[in-house]
Amino acid sequence: MTPSRTVRADVLVVGGGMAGAMAALSARAAGCEVALVRRAPGATALSSGAVGVAPDLSALPGDPLSWRRGPVESARRLARQRPGHPYAAVGEGLVLLPDALDFAVRALDPLLAPVLERPRFLATPTGEVVAAATCQRAAEPGDLLAVAGPLAVAGLRGHLAFDAALVADGLARHAGRGGPEVRELEVDLPGLDPWARPHELARALEPPGEAERLGERLRAALANGARGAAAVLLPPVLGLSPAARVAERVAAAAGVPVAETLSDVPSVPGLRLQAALEARLARAGVAVLAGELRAPGGAPGDRVEVGDAAILAGSWVLATGRFLGGGLARHGVLAERAMGLPVEAAEGRDSGVHLAARPATSLTVRDRRAPQPLLSAGVRVDPSLRPLDGRGRPVHPRLFAAGALVGGHEHASDGTGLGVAILTGWLAGRAAAARG
Known part of the structure; x- marks a missing residue:
């Protein structure tokens, strides 16, 4: 399709879930013109209604609930114990986690409850209890x-x-x-x-x-x-x-x-969150374009296309998710879809191994409690959230990644999914705005 219009922006965000929305809104708050490209709802629309930041890894099953450490302290401890986790990858950026969470709560007001110093303890539909940093006000x-x-x-x-x-x-x-x-x-x-x-x-x-x-x-x-x-x-x-x-x-x-x-899938709270994100993007004046980004060989500053529009933006944030969101694809081997970035695992026996040439079926282990390279696969980033190439160098000074696309965490099971999305999205949007 030949583009019939041109959208000019300082920052282009690819992905419309929590990470992409936080990136777009933080860049917009910095005064940038922002365009956001999304295909369809991904993992955010399936979320439970809780916002998990980090579990207290030292908690024992029988401990009183009031003994649990707060989410921010738990995130700091997790970063020290798991150097491949996004909380560790952002380095000193982790100290800004409270600011990122506060930004998300204010941006989505009145959907989210305030973040407390302690976790909130919330029921699942099966009678389990989840410790979360915050949740939707309905919960x-x-x-x-x-x-x-x-x-x-x-x-x-x-x-x-x-x-x-x-x-x-x-x-x-x-x-x-x-x-x-x-x-x-x-x-x-x-x-x-x-x-x-x-x-x-x-x-x-x-x-x-x-x-x-x-x-x-x-x-x-x-x-x-x-x-x-x-x-x-x-x-x-x-x-x-x-x-x-x-x-x-x-x-x-x-x-x-x-x-x-909280909810299993299909998730009403997840759909509610996705609707709130889309409404907030519209109020903020973010130009949202639906469709598949066409950027063969492109880089920030180049012309790319989506639908009937051509887009020119100085900085890009990739927040395309992992498997549900479509950021990674499995065509026999793993591949990052938008730009062909290297895909790595950051935990388990395959820590630091480039996975693009490995059969996807070789990236799981029998012990379901062990780290699964397939589930933690993603792009590796520097502390500024710039994706790294196979030699550990930034792919481009104005290209950033956020959310589940960043490897090193099993975002569906380790209790950090939306916390990582909020922190990395907010940081990436600010960094993209500063360089756009």
């Missing part, structure tokens, strides 16, 4: 250390995707560690389609009166079976649009704080 009242009394887990009768008894049984195991007493109940919601998918149910609760109807039913159920509950946990279906404020409306009608659990 905030369910923080186990913040519930000042019994916690009621409420299922929606007929909603087959949520088992309130399973969640309640799981959470009850934490009562001796500082968690609340847990009760379980079910709420009748006439007209509920038992086959409705989570996002359909979430959308159905948004119109005027629908969240209030659920709240009234919840109030009646509490009076009959869980009187005195200090908070209520519901399935993660409390609206797709943050502007609908479904959780607040349900709580007002029920007369008690209401929270949703």
